[in-house]
Amino acid sequence: MSLNEILGHKKQIEQLKNAVKNNRVPHAYLFSGPDGIGKKKIAEEFIKFLNCADQDRVNILSCEKCNSCLRIQNENQPDYFYITDQDGSIKIEQVRNLASSLSFKNVITKYKCVIINNCELITAEGANSLLKIIEEPGENVMFFLITSNENRVLPTIRSRAQKINFQQLSPIELKELGEKNNLFSENMDFLIEFSQGSFGKLSSLVSDNDFLEELQEFRSIFREVKEKPLFQVMHQGKIFEKDKKKLLRFLDFYIYTLEKSLFNYSKETINSSINEIIKAQEMLVRNINPRFVAEMVLIKTKLLLKG
Numbered sequence: 001m002s003l004n005e006i007l008g009h010k011k012q013i014e015q016l017k018n019a020v021k022n023n024r025v026p027h028a029y030l031f032s033g034p035d036g037i038g039k040k041k042i043a044e045e046f047i048k049f050l051n052c053a054d055q056d057r058v059n060i061l062s063c064e065k066c067n068s069c070l071r072i073q074n075e076n077q078p079d080y081f082y083i084t085d086q087d088g089s090i091k092i093e094q095v096r097n098l099a100s101s102l103s104f105k106n107v108i109t110k111y112k113c114v115i116i117n118n119c120e121l122i123t124a125e126g127a128n129s130l131l132k133i134i135e136e137p138g139e140n141v142m143f144f145l146i147t148s149n150e151n152r153v154l155p156t157i158r159s160r161a162q163k164i165n166f167q168q169l170s171p172i173e174l175k176e177l178g179e180k181n182n183l184f185s186e187n188m189d190f191l192i193e194f195s196q197g198s199f200g201k202l203s204s205l206v207s208d209n210d211f212l213e214e215l216q217e218f219r220s221i222f223r224e225v226k227e228k229p230l231f232q233v234m235h236q237g238k239i240f241e242k243d244k245k246k247l248l249r250f251l252d253f254y255i256y257t258l259e260k261s262l263f264n265y266s267k268e269t270i271n272s273s274i275n276e277i278i279k280a281q282e283m284l285v286r287n288i289n290p291r292f293v294a295e296m297v298l299i300k301t302k303l304l305l306k307g
């Protein structure tokens with residue numbers, strides 16, 4: 001695998017390659033765009049290239065054979081660090097551990113590279129500590145901050161990184177990626193449409209046997225929101241009791257269905273309802289009780305959708 005084999009994101013990959021060609025690789029990037037479209041993969045491939053002992057700088061290709069390339073492929077490269085949220089946030093201990101690892105000399109490669117996934121979920125304390133490292137990163141340290149929610153990234157962090165915006169994949173790209181990765185489903189066309197450009201979402205749905213069954217249930221909840229009285233709608237919250245994953249899937253379905261119901265409601269109504277659903281998704285990230293979140297979002301959207 002190399003940067004050239006990545007499907008889609010041509011413009012963004014070109015931007016990375018040009019930075020190398022012009023000797024202007026910044027010490028921090030912010031990769032922003034929807035979940036599950038390959039931002040982390042691209043960061044990893046770029047890191048592989050930067051640290052390759054036998055790199056092709058004309059075509060920006062890594063050799064795939066040197067010690068560093070092989071170690072990155074096996075996720076066993078001592079100069080590469082990956083941080084992501086634990087229980088809904090990135091904590092100061094994680095940043096402190098990173099700082100101490102970065103203070104050692106590089107083990108085998110030129111660059112020490114750090115990926116911080118879901119960087120908008122860093123705590124205020126963690127962010128302060130991270131800022132210090134980003135401001136004085138030491139020689140040859142590079143950061144890749146990854147987010148699907150750029151507005152929630154602290155401006156102090158945002159302003160220190162060069163931003164690259166990624167877009168969702170097209171249905172054709174998703175289809176091709178699905179075939180490359182041996183994903184099969186009888187309902188592939190629907191799943192591709194429902195995944196809205198996210199390969200991560202597509203691959204988890206294809207292997208999720210419960211999903212198509214759930215879909216019937218989700219459709220009937222949506223009908224109830226439109227037709228039934230408030231108390232009955234609210235009652236549906238109980239099916240998400242302790243099932244955060246199912247509620248997340250329902251909320252995705254809810255947004256998808258609302259976007260497709262434009263002819264039934266005004267644009268304002270749809271947008272306000274979607275905003276309530278996004279708030280609910282954020283509450284789940286913060287580990288708020290799923291049943292409570294479900295009840296809240298059903299009540300709020302019911303009130304909006306009744307007009």
Ligand SMILES: [Zn+2]
Pocket residue numbers: 051052053054055062063064065066067068069070
């Ligand atoms: Zn190599």
